[in-house]
Amino acid sequence: MHGRCGHISDTDAQPLVINSHLGRFAIVTVAKIVNLDEIEKQLLNDKMHFAELSSGKTNQTELVALLIIQGNSFVDGIENVFRHIKGSCSMLLLTEDGIIAARDKWGRTPIVVGRKDGAYAATSESTAFANLGYAIDRYIGPGEIVRLRPDGVEVMRPADEPMQICSFLWVYYGFPTSSYEGRNVEQVRYENGRIMGAEDQTEADCVCGIPDSGVGMALGYAAGLGKPYQRAISKYTPTWPRSFTPSNQEMRSLVAKMKLIPNRAMLEGKRVLFCDDSIVRGTQLRDNVKVLFEDGVKEVHMRIACPPLIYGCPFIGFTSSKSDMELITRRIIKELEGDADKNLAEYAKTDSPCYNKMVDIIRERLGLTTLKFNKLETLVKAIGLPKCKLCTHCFDGSSCF
Ligand code: SF4
Known part of the structure; x- marks a missing residue:
């Protein structure tokens, strides 16, 4: 054998x-x-x-x-x-x-x-x-x-019987050709974007995915919104053949930044709707957005595949946030409430006054024209498993040990 x-x-x-x-x-x-x-x-x-x-x-x-x-x-x-x-x-x-x-x-x-x-x-x-x-x-x-x-x-x-598979696998960690519980990553991302896009009224010239994990979602979003998909950003990978990220945060940010190359020819004078998987610290996205405006984009509408990350992940090792305080949401909650742990359930509730205020501050800090996060129900629907079988702790704090 x-x-x-x-x-x-x-x-x-x-x-x-x-x-x-x-x-x-x-x-x-x-x-x-x-x-x-x-x-x-x-x-x-x-x-x-x-x-x-x-x-x-x-x-x-x-x-x-x-x-x-x-x-x-x-x-x-x-x-x-x-x-x-x-x-x-x-x-x-x-x-x-x-x-x-x-x-x-x-x-x-x-x-x-x-x-x-x-x-x-x-x-x-x-x-x-x-x-x-x-x-x-x-x-x-x-x-x-x-x-x-x-x-x-x-x-x-x-x-x-009970299962709590990480819902973030489909949003971010998973490779497009992988499937978990019979649900393929790329299909889920496409469907997730399609549902969001069909509900969006934004006037945009085209839809673009932030590579890699935003691409499947953006293809679906373009279909839902009825606008063309265009590659206004491309990813350059040859110098970084190893697929896993360096453990040092500074190095990770530099690698991430160097890999994404904006295409001025597709950006100049355009209203572009971008799709990305999530916002953790927000620093990388803020830098990317700055470059997009330098390259002449007229409007940047950012759509995020999942709800805001409010709770750090205590369950799996490959999450990009090491502590709650690294999350942009918690830093803003601390500024607003004087305590990073206060009223979390309210901030996690889509369209509550707390939620809307927090999202608007994130939008402003990242320099975005508009910003929308996905609803948890839409993400769960796109994954296609019952909510009780999914871990959604980082979005809604629900947990099951
Ligand atoms: S807390 Fe979030 S990242 Fe961690 S296992 Fe649950 S869904 Fe996945």
Whole structure:
């Protein structure tokens, strides 16, 4: 039997290979462990040790591996992980007897199984399958554990009923050709934009997506609004072949800025409606908008694929906001209320006086002609799953541990 297990990252030290009483295995995780320090202390008290570091901190994949080997079996050990961690953790284990795939117990991050003749594979991004000749076989459910062998898939632990898959996957994180829960990223983005566009009365000459994640939405928006889609901004990528973002914020901003190139020929004298995935800090967008006006654009109408991000994400590791106070919304709430945590539910409510005031201040600070965020109902409708199965915490504060 042939097996491989891997992870694309410039910084993360994984996969790790562990030899244990359960046998030898390699492990990769997609995780955010909020109570890492607490679990680390417990494990050290249990006379366990850590050999790996990740950016100077405890390597969370190693911590997960140590929790697994406390179990009497792989299933028992993975359930031990589910019981201990706060945050989320999906993982793949390459064992001596097949690949074990275990999805986070709330299903915040996905795992998809692919199949081709004589082989199975598992990934968090189904985009990986297309060029390797795999077709999607099934989506693993929340808390489900399966074992893949060349001849089939064995369910080792059935899925739990409740699910809280990250809705932001479709907005921002996902690659267009990936699908989660049977819902394709590009299709969702298109539909999201189409519904928003059909409700918009703005007089614009054309619609343009901010690459990459705003493009699918902008194509739909153009169809809904009945205006042409045009590429007034293009993305230049050859010098940055690695797809994952640098962890240092300053570097990230510089890379993001250098990659986007405005096209004066398409901008001069035009009223352009732009689509973007989200606004986190707003600094990058503000810089981009400045450049657009320098290049002669007449009006910049910005449309955002999701509602304002009011709450930081405590569940998954790849979110771009590290704390609530990095969010432009919270900084404005602090200015208005004297307390960044006050009246959050009101600010999260579309078209409430608090919401409208906050959105107008964001518009002004970013130098936009108009600014509209999507409604949560529209986003949920475009994703096509029941709201109770989606995590929407960063928009409305709802949570489920
Ligand atoms: S809080 Fe937001 S980013 Fe985090 S899992 Fe929920 S929807 Fe996704």
